Amino acid sequence: MKESTLRPEAAGYRHVIPAGDWWVHEIKGGQTLRILDLEGNQAADTLFYSAADPTERYSADRTIQHQQALYLTTGTRLMSTEGNVLLEIVADTCGRHDTLGGACSRESNTMRYAHDKECMHACRDSFIRGAQEWREELTKRDIPCNINFFMNVPVTPDGKLTFEDGISAPGRYVELRAAMDVVCLISNCPQLNNPCNGWNPTPVEVLIFD
Amino acid sequence: MKKLFEKTLEGAGMWSAVISRGKRLRMTNLEGGANVGMLLYNALERQERYNMPDTLKGQHIFHLREPYCLHSDMGRLLASVVADDVGWHDTVCGHSDAARVAAKYGECDYQQARNDWHRNARDCFLIELAKWGLGKKDLVPNLNWFSKVVSDEQGHLSFVEGHSKAGDSVELRFELDTLVVLNACQHPFDPDPTYHPRKVRLEVLAGEGPGPDDPCLAIRPENLRAWENNGTYHALRF
Numbered sequence: 001m002k003e004s005t006l007r008p009e010a011a012g013y014r015h016v017i018p019a020g021d022w023w024v025h026e027i028k029g030g031q032t033l034r035i036l037d038l039e040g041n042q043a044a045d046t047l048f049y050s051a052a053d054p055t056e057r058y059s060a061d062r063t064i065q066h067q068q069a070l071y072l073t074t075g076t077r078l079m080s081t082e083g084n085v086l087l088e089i090v091a092d093t094c095g096r097h098d099t100l101g102g103a104c105s106r107e108s109n110t111m112r113y114a115h116d117k118e119c120m121h122a123c124r125d126s127f128i129r130g131a132q133e134w135r136e137e138l139t140k141r142d143i144p145c146n147i148n149f150f151m152n153v154p155v156t157p158d159g160k161l162t163f164e165d166g167i168s169a170p171g172r173y174v175e176l177r178a179a180m181d182v183v184c185l186i187s188n189c190p191q192l193n194n195p196c197n198g199w200n201p202t203p204v205e206v207l208i209f210d
Numbered sequence: 211m212k213k214l215f216e217k218t219l220e221g222a223g224m225w226s227a228v229i230s231r232g233k234r235l236r237m238t239n240l241e242g243g244a245n246v247g248m249l250l251y252n253a254l255e256r257q258e259r260y261n262m263p264d265t266l267k268g269q270h271i272f273h274l275r276e277p278y279c280l281h282s283d284m285g286r287l288l289a290s291v292v293a294d295d296v297g298w299h300d301t302v303c304g305h306s307d308a309a310r311v312a313a314k315y316g317e318c319d320y321q322q323a324r325n326d327w328h329r330n331a332r333d334c335f336l337i338e339l340a341k342w343g344l345g346k347k348d349l350v351p352n353l354n355w356f357s358k359v360v361s362d363e364q365g366h367l368s369f370v371e372g373h374s375k376a377g378d379s380v381e382l383r384f385e386l387d388t389l390v391v392l393n394a395c396q397h398p399f400d401p402d403p404t405y406h407p408r409k410v411r412l413e414v415l416a417g418e419g420p421g422p423d424d425p426c427l428a429i430r431p432e433n434l435r436a437w438e439n440n441g442t443y444h445a446l447r448f
Binding site for chain 1: 261263268270272283286309346347350352360363366435438439
């Protein structure tokens, strides 16, 4: 847990992402991105790409390998598929974040819950639309395994994995400093079938500081 | 079951093939301590691929073993683990790249060492992927057969030494026509200070799809629903 010294009033950009919506925006190298859990226990499914070359993007396995640990928190370096640092987590009042749980999809909803859940809105649809709006040539192949800020997916020493109630709360945030020019793509998770959003998806706010 | 193909993969060797549904791939650790990095794609819809998160959260597991399944990112099953002497296989730690291999084992290039040069898993994946029209965009979190990595309560990871013995095998049954891309490079957390990738025997066997009481489908209702999605796909596609 580490608090930030940045004041929200000093942010050069602020935007509230409603639940179920996507957001895509460039973060310049040296800028700081804060993601703020406004009402608590809201999973912010997040991807990062090199702004110059979207083929270079966030890698969950390289990030885990680099720190030899599963959870993301202050000090975690988010690694790219090319082995470069995209951003570093510099403040975190939630404590830990997930990168094993991936994003929900309409297809995986049928597998996880029931065939009739296929109609429900899901993160991978938001990721696809956000990616297309950034660069038209991006497709499903450009949606890798993501980060779930504010989501709690504990792994036990005997190898079990579960989705648990969140450990976040209203006003908690995570802050990341960009090590290169990156594009951030967020799907503010609409999932209603498990506790990842406290059964009630709510908005998150993004703030960018120079 | 009739054997259709057999090959001994040298340490750090690479291989890729399309294996149709019902057939099985048996991998045998010939010397102990082997690792097989693997990625899977629907052979006909190659944008559909093995998905580590859906495989783990769909089955509430952090590792693979019999009788669990390998899920695609489209709510379907690519393969099932139908036989397994090992009991724990990693899928979260990724694979080595040239920088990691050089830092760990020293530089050893082809000019110097000819075919004893140091290979890395990333290059092996990219080389084989390219032969099927795939590339860097398709390099997602992979499977590491025969390797065990455990997490403590804080999420710190430890590689378990001596986990897999000479003669141990693991067998997959494919549930979709699947492009299999694999290599026998060392696990990124292999603590052996020497470059020492181990040989693996690959066998492809004829076989049938799952029966009504198949343990891989019965272990989780999620697997049964994914299998039903495979049924819909096959009914419409073929």
